Amino acid sequence: MSLIIDQPSLTSIPKRIGWGGVTFLFWTVWIYLWMPFITLAAWMFGYYQAYSQFRWEQEVEELKRLVILYTTIVAWLGGSLLLWARVEYMRFRNVHRRAWPVPATTEDLARYAELPAAEVNAWQHARCVIARHDEHGKLVGADVRE
Structure with missing residues (x-):
C-alpha cells in the first residue's frame, strides 16, 4: 500500500x-x-x-539617452524602496510583534483529536506512525510500526 x-x-x-x-x-x-x-x-x-x-542599429546618442533614462528609472525605484524600508524600520524598530507560540502538550493534542492521551503519547514516541482518517479528514486513529 x-x-x-x-x-x-x-x-x-x-x-x-x-x-x-x-x-x-x-x-x-x-x-x-x-x-x-x-x-x-x-x-x-x-x-x-x-x-x-x-538596439544595435541605433546611434550612439540615442543609446546614451536610453542609458540615462533607464538609470534614472532604476535609481528612482531603488530609492523609493530604500525610503520605504527606512520608514518601516523607524516605525517598528522597538516593537516586538512576534512571540513564540505556546507549545502544545500531549493532553492538548489528545483533546483536539478527541483521543486518549496515552495513545497520542505512544504516537509521539514511535518511529513510524501511519495516521487513519475518516471521510471528512478527522483523525480516527493510527497504526504504530517499528
Missing part, C-alpha cells in the same frame, strides 16, 4: 484547470527568462531574425 496520494483524477475539474493554467503561466515566464540565451544560440547557428530586438 502506497502512503503517497497520487491520484489527480480525484481532484475537482476546476482545480485541475486552475493548476494547469498556473503551470502554463510559469512555464511561459521560464521560457521568457531564457530568451536572451536562446537568441544568442540562434545567432551562433546563423539565424539573425531576432537581431532587431536589440
Whole structure:
C-alpha cells in the first residue's frame, strides 16, 4: 500500500484547470527568462531574425539617452524602496510583534483529536506512525510500526 496520494483524477475539474493554467503561466515566464540565451544560440547557428530586438542599429546618442533614462528609472525605484524600508524600520524598530507560540502538550493534542492521551503519547514516541482518517479528514486513529 502506497502512503503517497497520487491520484489527480480525484481532484475537482476546476482545480485541475486552475493548476494547469498556473503551470502554463510559469512555464511561459521560464521560457521568457531564457530568451536572451536562446537568441544568442540562434545567432551562433546563423539565424539573425531576432537581431532587431536589440538596439544595435541605433546611434550612439540615442543609446546614451536610453542609458540615462533607464538609470534614472532604476535609481528612482531603488530609492523609493530604500525610503520605504527606512520608514518601516523607524516605525517598528522597538516593537516586538512576534512571540513564540505556546507549545502544545500531549493532553492538548489528545483533546483536539478527541483521543486518549496515552495513545497520542505512544504516537509521539514511535518511529513510524501511519495516521487513519475518516471521510471528512478527522483523525480516527493510527497504526504504530517499528
